[in-house]
Amino acid sequence: MSNNFSFSSNQHALDKVTFRFWVLCISLLAILPTFCIMGIASAVGNADDAVVGVCALLSILPLIIASIFSVLFLYAVWQQVPPDIARTTPSKAVIFLFIPFFNIYWQFIAIYGLGRDLNQALKQAGLRQQVNETVGLTYCIVSIASCIPAISTLIAIASLIIGLVYMSSLKNGVVKLLTVPQPLDDLVNSK
Numbered sequence: 708m709s710n711n712f713s714f715s716s717n718q719h720a721l722d723k724v725t726f727r728f729w730v731l732c733i734s735l736l737a738i739l740p741t742f743c744i745m746g747i748a749s750a751v752g753n754a755d756d757a758v759v760g761v762c763a764l765l766s767i768l769p770l771i772i773a774s775i776f777s778v779l780f781l782y783a784v785w786q787q788v789p790p791d792i793a794r795t796t797p798s799k800a801v802i803f804l805f806i807p808f809f810n811i812y813w814q815f816i817a818i819y820g821l822g823r824d825l826n827q828a829l830k831q832a833g834l835r836q837q838v839n840e841t842v843g844l845t846y847c848i849v850s851i852a853s854c855i856p857a858i859s860t861l862i863a864i865a866s867l868i869i870g871l872v873y874m875s876s877l878k879n880g881v882v883k884l885l886t887v888p889q890p891l892d893d894l895v896n897s898k
Contacts, residue, residue, distance in 0.1 A: 787881050839872075849865055
């Protein structure tokens, strides 16, 4: 696969994906301690309403930031998958996640499918596969399981951790794809 972008546009795309990834990570890590406190309190059986309320309040802002940047991150990563490989467009991938009940199915396309398509793009570029598709599939399944009331907090913690691992894998795949050296004949033909 020849790289049709100049270095500056590749660098801009790389900066955008990396920035969104780190904001997402920081906001998710800010949520993790409050989820852990709520999970421990629920597991022990003495979940004080005040403790749960404070934890929920402390996690609202990071949760909003994480939600926004997860969507922006997914969109930015989908933009890097060549159209001839991508199973959907970046806009559809993100927008369809907001359709109630359909999003349960769609996350397997938009999130798990993204890893598969990115691996195909990496393979087409002559690179070994980078994105861990199994972690993406696990994330989709665990995020659905987090709706089970009795264990939702504990599963949500697992979902956060698995999601971070998968997003890191996606970011590394995009970095690899955008930093692949352009063949010399492509450089000569682009002038």
